[in-house]
Amino acid sequence: MVVLAVMSVPISFMNIVTKYDVLSLISGAQYLSIFETEQLNAQIMLLLKSHNNGIQLVQLFWGLWLFPFGYLMFRSGFVPKVFGILLMTGCFSYLIKFICALLFPEISIPSYVQWPASMGEIGSCLWLLIMGAKEHKNKEKTELQKVIN
Structure with missing residues (x-):
């Protein structure tokens, strides 16, 4: 029981990285000016989908x-x-x-x-x-x- 609960913790932490990446992309930093708005939007949606996939994976351990x-x-x-x-x-x-x-x-x-x-x-x-x-x-x-x- 403890092993299954503990296994979800590092996956959850790594999944939080995608949220920070989204915040980096919408920050408006100067180094992002080389990307078109559509490219930034596509990257943001990809990261949000990746975050959703990570939540679905960690739900396996939350359930087990x-x-x-x-x-x-x-x-x-x-x-x-x-x-x-x-x-x-x-x-x-x-x-x-x-x-x-x-x-x-x-x-x-x-x-x-x-x-x-x-x-x-x-x-x-x-x-x-x-x-x-x-x-x-x-x-x-x-x-x-x-x-x-």
Whole structure:
């Protein structure tokens, strides 16, 4: 889970470079005067498309780490199981969006495909922030407390 989440970080950082390149092209610097306006516009659109492609690639890793995270939340007993189910479903919604964008770029995927991922991520964060993790009572813990007391 951690490896998948960490793999998305350098890709995201490298993807930010394209945004800085766009800012360089629209800065109006003197060294850009050799380019025609149409050439600059074409370069800007190419960089914006490259940025979009980078986002689609990093979404693969954003989705893949949700399955083990959702499984851990489902099995933990500290948070409601529905968040784990939503996160595992969200993994597949990210994968569907990535595969469709790769194989069928002309088809626009509706935004509601990623609702399970959004509800699972935001819901689990809010649950942990507001409610916290409830104490999991098991037999070993109560026996250990008796020994300590």
